[in-house]
Structures are given as structure tokens and as C-alpha cells.
Amino acid sequence: MEWLHSRLVRPFRPLIRERHTLPGILSWIGLGTLIAFILVGIFGPVLVSIDQTKALAYPILLPPSLQHVMGTDGIGRDVFARVIWGTRTSLMIMAIGALLALVVGFPIGLLSGFVGGKVDRVLVLVMDSVYAFPGLLLAALIAAVIGKGIFNIGIAITVIYIPLYFRVTRNQTLSTREELYVEAGRALGARSWTIMLSYIAYNVVIVIPVIFSLSAADTILTAAGLSYLGLGLEIDIPGDWGRDLSDAQRFLGSGIWWTSLFPGLMIILLTVGLSFLGEGLNDIINPLLKKERA
């Protein structure tokens, strides 16, 4: 019970307490948007038949109507169905990218900050050089090498965000390492391993939601960018906002707005929502960190 409470309810306490402040409102809007997108991503494809997303399912370039609320595109696919299925694609890439980056970046950052010394210096150097490389270019390079597909795109994007997780985790670890309770842990006879996991990791984890939501927003954009460049997913994926946007571009000149507006709108909505969440959490959690140190 205590375990459940401390893991599930406690993290939301600041969010609940701050619900009337600007960061609190931002976070809740962002969280709401994210949850809405997740629901669409899970249940949308169940409700909308995949057949509608295939080429030549309908006449081409129909304007929005009752039958096709968002119209059809240049090769006769229902834009609404594409957008719904695209949500699932985007969320999957986001989840794979952000989770992989977290799984790799967090432990390395923790270790680097905790061990310090030469190990730390080398890791920081490596991560910084990766970070200094233009993100989209790096992802495009990797994508070109390992090929298309949701999972591969996820990996390509991961590489960009590992340094971000690494940096934040490491810095947080460095400051937590100096806390009195860590010294107290040493005085109690805890092994380094125990100190790292029981005394430091718990207190570093709270910065993760912030980087997660901030980098997730970026992930969506990068994924869309890759698809836009034609380096993203396979051609037969049932929904891909970036590619759809890229395909729609050539029709824009002829006054056909619906094929580009709706995928673009989805990208904007999701990234703005995630940014709200990230920035809001950042404003809430950072003062908390400072207060704990004071």
C-alpha cells in the first residue's frame, strides 16, 4: 500500500497542489492533450477501418464533407483515417524514441555523475559531441543506414536524445551526491551501489518527466521531419503525418488545403501539448528541487 502510494499518488501531489498556478494549468492542459492523443492512438484504429487509409480507396482530392470529414488526398485516401492512424504511428515512435533514450541515457548519466573522475569526463565528451551534431541530420544519417520502419526511426531518434537525458541526469546526480543524506548513507555503511540506487536515483528520477515531455515534443517533430524528407517510414504505413504533409505540399498551390492542414494541425497540437506539460512540470519541479536543497 505504502509502495503504491509513494510511487503512484505522491508524484502527482505537487501537480495537484499547483493546479491553480500558471505552470499547474499548463501542465494539466498538456497532460490532458497527451491523454487525449493516447486514447485516439489506442481506440482510433479500432473504430476506423484500415481500408480507408489505402490508396485508391476513394475518389481523389474530395473536399471535406459529411462522408469524408477531412476530405480525401491525392491518391484517394481518407484524410481523417490517415490522421487517426498517424496518431498511433507518431505515439509509437515517440514512445520508442523517448523510452530508449531514457533507458540508455538515465543509467549512464547516473553512473557518470556518481562515479565522476575520468569516466565522467570521457562520457561527457562523447555525449557532448553527439549533442553538438545537428539532430535531424544525425537522425537522417542513421535512418539512411539502418533503414525504414517505426522501430528503426525510433532508434535513429533515440541517438539524438540520449545526450539530453544523460546531461540532465548527470547534473542532477552531481548535486544530489553532495546532499547530507548521501553522506549519512555512507556513514550507515551502505555500499556505493546501494547509495546510488536507494539514496540518489530516487531523487534524480523526478526530473525525468520534464525531459520526457520536452524531448517527446521534439521527437514528434523530428519523426515528421524525417518522413517529410522521405527517410522515415515504409510507404505502406497506414498513417504518417510527416509524409502526408510532404505529399500534400504539391497540392497547396491549387487551393487544396485539407490534405495538409489536418496532419499539420495534429503535429502542432501534440507538440504544443507536450511542451505545455514539459514547461509546466519544469516550473513546478525546479522550485521543489531548490527548496529541498535550501
Place this chain on the structure above:
Amino acid sequence: MSAPVVAVQGEPANELLRLDNLKVHFPVKLPFIQRLLQREEAVVHAVDGVSFGIRAGEILGLVGESGCGKSTVGRSCVRLIKPTSGRIFFAGQNITKLGGENLRALRRRIQIIFQDPHASLTPAMTIGRGIGHPLWIHRSAFGPQKSGSEAFGQWVRQRVLNTMREVGLTPEEQLYDKFPGDLSGGQKQRAVIARALILEPNLLVVDEGVSMLDMSIRAKVLELMLDLKRRHGLTYLFITHDLATAKFICDRIAIMYMGRIVEIGPAREIYADPKHPYTKALLQVIPIPDPDKRKEKVLPRGEVPDAVHPPAGCRFHPRCPAVLATCGWEGRDFVDFLDEHLSDPKRAGDDESIVGPIEGWHADGLVASLEAKPMSVEKAVERVETILAEAPVAMTQAIESVSAQKRTVMVRFHPPNQLRQTQVQDRLVECLLYQ
């Protein structure tokens, strides 16, 4: 693998802890450029030759102002800080270089309590889990009979609850699942005490353990510590800046100043008749909570000097009201005196134009020197001698010569007498007055 057991000769057998000429020097972090320019490495002489013993069952008070090195001594005793040199013995065993599993085993027997209870508790652990965590850390030491994780967990919980009750952290069942942020300052310090106590240590180092607590609860926590001592036969190293608290709780007192123990002995005698001028000064400034007993105080001058370059001889000499000519006067004492003299326009007159400016003076060990200006060197020497007439007698007596060498004015001091701890009645004092 076990560490070699070394018996210390000539020490009482019942001594639980002994420090033998302990030194801890911290490197000063300098900017890169300065590091290149400076040849010798700058170090803070936090602890500079401290020796004392604590007998089993006694409370030794280590008293001094902030930055005197008392916390560093405490942290060295529990091996949180690596001594630069010297030896530490615990129950006859040399623990100075203990490492690995031996050090972990030692930690069960020596525990430390820090000043800030809030910062000592992990914010992410509940009170119960935090107090019980040492048992998990040392679970292998608690026998194979409790090997099952479930059974061990139950046993830990029970022991935590018992300890919480013992330190007055009640109602224990309710507080068990609370987080440190939900507790008051007094309760948090009780939790810290419980966590230290649960391993049943022999020695407890209390580093300013009650200083952050409010007056009205401080006494309660002190009482708890005394009570625990009686019940568990604990030995305390009680580190504090508060002489009044130390008087109440300690059997013996060690007074520290700038990394050295200046006086150590039975509490009762030291309070009744302090010998070292620093001890006297400290005792004098304790406020007396009675408006009818206000009195004039003779305060030491200035503040504690920089520990990177501690004063020569007795470290207290530049501030000491009872200073002698042999206490360690050196070049920079003269520069400081001159600085003070020149900054008072009434006394200085035209002195600055002859022996100034103060920035021109350099102190190197026993010598203070001035690269002379076009002005006559002889005149400057003469003026220095006039000014010195106003200096403290002890300082004037300590000067070997004021001379002119080529174009340099030099003030040279006699080397100080060797300072050593002297037995005075039943205590040790490090002061030339008693040597």
C-alpha cells in the same frame, strides 16, 4: 582478510576511541591560472595534529567555533574523511586505513548524527523505511536465520517500531509511513537518532546534533541522548559550539581552535577554572540569562584567521589578551599592526608618507620588509621604531631587529618558543603561560 590489530601502548585499556596526531588538510581549489603560477599547493589546515582518547561510557565534548575543525575530526572518526596523517584507533584496532567489508563492519559500531535532521533524511524514503534501512544494508550481519526476505522484512519492521518507541517517535505505527517532510524538526532529529541507534553502535558522534532545534525542544532531545546512553552504555563524541550545552552533558571537554586542541580535561574543572586564554574568552561570551548579571567583557580582537596560512607558534596569539613575546610573533603581525595604525588618521600623522603605503610591505615568515622609496631608508627605520612604541609590549619584545639593508627596511622577529601540551592540574593545556 582482517585488518591488523595494533594495541596502543601506554593508554588506558578501556579507551574506546583514540586519535593520535590526526591531521586533515584539504586542498584549496584554485583557478587554473593561479595553479600554474603557484608552486606549492595551498591547503586548508582543517585539523592539524589532534590527539585525544574517549573512554568507554563517557561523553567527550569537542567545543570550538565554526571552522575550527571540530566537524572534520568527527567525520574522520567515522571515516567519512580520509586523514592526511595520524592514526585512529577504535577499541584497540587501527581503523585509519580500514576499507571494504571491514569498514562496513566498523560502521555498525560507530554512528554519526548531523546537525541538520532535515537534510540527513532521504526525502524519498518513508520514516520507517529510512530508519530500517541500515538493517537492510547490513542484513548479512544479522544471521542466516532471517534469510527469507519476507521474514526479514517483518523482523526489520518490528525492530524499527521498537526503536521509534524508544526514541519517543510516537505514535509509531502512524509515523512509520510518513515522509520526512511531514515531520517537525524535533521529530526528524528523533528519526535520525533512531536510524543511528538501530545498529546498536558503541560510539555515537553527535555533530551539533541539537543546534538547529528550538530552545523548547532542545532539552528534550538532549535528555533522550542521556537516557539512551544510560540504557545502551553508549559513548558519545559530542561536537558543539555551545559551551553551556557541553557543560551540562559532557564528562570531559576538549576546546579546539584552528585545528588544534588548546585545552582538554574534566568538564567540571575547565568550567570552574579555565586555563587557556581562548577557553577563558569562550566562557566569557556565553550570555547569562539574567539582566542583573550584566558585565563588561574583555573580548579577543578580530576574527579567526585564514586556515590556509595559520599563524606561527600559538595560533591564537594575534588575538590573545595574555600574549607573550615568545608566542609566535611574525612578519605579518607587524604588517597588520601597521595597517591598523595607518588607518587611524589621528595616530598616523605623516607616518604614511614615510613608512607607507601599507601595500609596499611584505611579510615572509619572521620578517616584514618594505622596498624603500626614494626617501631615506634610515628615516623610515627610525619612524618604524617610533610607531612600535605604541605596539603591544609583547610584540615589541618579540622583535629582534629593525634594520636597513641596502634599500630595504626590515623588521625581524625572534623565532617563537616550541609549543607543547602541558599537564596543568588534571588537564592538558597548549599554552606557553603554563610551559
Place this chain on the structure above:
Amino acid sequence: MRKGETLGVVGETGCGKSTLGKAILGILPVGTQVEGKILFRGRDLTMLTNQMYRRLRGEEIALIFQDPMTRLNPLMTVQDHFIEEIQAHEPVSSTEARTRAREALISMGIHEARIRNYPHEFSGGMRQRIMIALALVLKPSLLIADEPTTSLDVIVEAQILEILQDLKQAYSMSLLLITHNLGIVAEVCDRVAVLYAGKLVELGSVRDIFHKPLHPYTQGLLSSIIHLETKELHSIEGSPPDLIAPPSGCRFHPRCSFAQSICMEKVPPLVEFEPGHFAACHFGDKFL
């Protein structure tokens, strides 16, 4: 509070003693609700506009804080601090401001050559002296010192208190000393105000308070002091209350050993039990 006296305000963490000091200076956080009046030379300070307050601060009332480093700007030399403070209130040239700054520093025992140094180049005690010099450079008639010596060593603490005492006489200034240290109060104050949980519980001359305290909290606080003569430890049961939901009636009743039912129901008024000695306790006369 009278002219030229030293009033000590004592109480434990969170009793509202620092808030009191800030309220007098009108530097409480925006949005704080203030009720009641603060009378300074017959004027109600709570009615002042920001503009008027700015003039008042420094010229009439000055404040020194516990941690001098929080008030001194690390990027400004000591001299700049003085010039800024003086010129904010008086139309004087920089040269004259500098001369006055120099005088102020010398009176605090700090070498005038150090006037161009930055705050971090001074020791803790020197910084506190600079703060005091800065607070006094405009010769205010009231100085509020909020725990001025708490972060200092005991010997330096005694030095600073001595300086404050001397200056008070030299400038015939009133001093409001906010502290948790009753020993200091006994040594330097003329009168004492004891706060508990945001309320004034007792006010009287330092002798009244220390020799015949009327409020049980004052009594508890006095007996819990650990001093050199202490033979036995005393403490007050329980811990200070939560100020979001303070106890009903007398705020001290849950920790008071003399509490009766009336203490839970009725807020005790501040009564003058003997000339100049006030206490907010239903049973104050019992301890006379």
C-alpha cells in the same frame, strides 16, 4: 516602543518575529494581508504609499538581516553600496557620499582602504559590520536587527553586540532586536516582547520578564535555556502549532500545563498586570 530603548522580540522558529520586522518596514511579500496599525512617531505606517515608505526606509528606520550576504550585492564594491544608499535619499555629490562612507567604515573598525573591495573579500563578522554601517549611514532613529548575529561565531557575536550597544548610545537611536537567543536579550535589552504562534504573549521590562514571567510560555522558554548554571533540563511539551490552523482560544493551551477550559474557548486579552508589564494569559495574576 520608546526613543533610545532596546526592545527585544523573542520567540521560536515560525512565531512571526521576522514577519513583524518586515511589516514595520513594509517589505512583506505582495498579497500579504495586513490588519491593524503600525504607529511610528504618531503616523500609521500601514497607510503609507510606496513612495513615502521608500523615503522612510533608511532615513528613519533601517533593517539589518541575519545573513549579510543576502543583502550585499556581490557585484558591487562596498563603496558603491554606500553611495547608492546615500544618494537614494539625499542629493549629495559622490565625493561627499564617499567621505561619509569612509567615516562610517572607520567607525566600524574597517580600514578605509578596503572600501573598494567586494563583499566576498570580507569575513562574516566584517560583512555584518558593513551591513550595520550601511544601515546607520543615514542616521535612522530606529534600527531593526533581525537575528543579526545568528550566523556568526560566539566571540564575533559578542563583538557585534557591543558595537550595536555603543552605536545606539552614540546616535541615540532605538533598537528593535529580533532574536531567538534569550541570553542575548538579557544582556542587551531594556524591554522584551515575547511572541508565540504569531501573537504577543508578554511584554515588559527585561527584569520583569526574566524575574517574574507571567505567561506560562515565557516561563517555559526561560527554564528551557541551557546556560552555565543549568542543573536540570526543562522543555515545553509538544511543538509549535501549525499557523494555517492555529489552536482555538489561547494558542499556547495545548502545550500549557496550567490550561483550563476557558483557555480553549477564549482568546486571552493583553492585560497590564503591573505597571508596564503586560501578558496575554487568563491566569496571569496567579504568577504575580
